[in-house]
Amino acid sequence: MAFRKPKKIIQPNWHPNFRLVEQLPDIKVIRTDFFVNVVSVGLAVFLLGLVLLAEYNAFALNREIAKYNTDIGEKKGTNQGNLNYSAEFDRLAQDVAEVGKFLDVHLTPTEVLLALTDILPRNIVTKSLSYDDIQIQVGRRSNRSKGIEFRGSVQGSPDEATAIVTKFQEDLANHEVLKPLIKKVELISLVRSASGFSVSIRIELNPK
DSSP, X not given: OOXXXXXXXXXXXXXXXXXOGGGSOOOOOOOOHHHHHHHHHHHHHHHHHHHHHHHHHHHHHHHHXXXXXXXXXXXXXXXXXXHHHXXXXXXXXXXXXXXXXXXXXXXXXXXXXXXXXXXXXXXXXXXXXXXXXXXXEETTEEEEEEEXXXXXXXXXXXXXXXXXXXXXXXXXXXXXXXXXXXXXXXXXXXXXXXXXXXXXXXXXXXXX
C-alpha cells in the first residue's frame, strides 16, 4: 500500500491585496459625537427626574403641614377649654383635700374652737386658725408633723403683750381637752402692727 503524499498547506498572504478593494477591511472613521450626545441627554433626563421628584415630595410635605396646621387651629379652642377645665378641677381638688385635712384632726373643729374660747384672753383677737402638716426642725433634720397654727392680734404695751401671749401658751398646753393631744406649743412671732402686736403660735400635736 503506497503512502499518499500529504497536501501542501498554502498559507494566505499576511497582508491583503490592495488592488482588490472588496477584500480590504472597512477603515471608515467611526464618529463618537453621537454616543456622547446620547449619554449627555440621558444624564440630563435622569437629573431632571430627580429634581422633579424632590419638588413633588416638597409640595406634598407642605400640603400635609398646611393640613395639620388647619387641624391644630380648629382644635385650639377646644384644647384651651379642656386646659381651663383641668386647671379648675385641680383647684377644686386642692380645696377638697384641704377640707379633708382639716376634718382629719384629732378633735373635731368644734371641740378645738370651744377649747380655745375657754382660754382665749380678751386682749387677743383671733384672725385665723388652721390645721395642716407643719415642718419641725430637729437639729439638722427637718420633720413633718400635724399641727394647729393660731394667728391673732394682741393689744397693750410690749410687756403686757408678752405676758398675755405667754399666759395663753401655758393655758393651751395645760387645757384638759387639748393637753393629751399637744406635744409642743411654740411662739412663732410677736411683732408690732397697726392694731398692737401680731402674734403667731404653732401647736404641734402628738401622732395619732
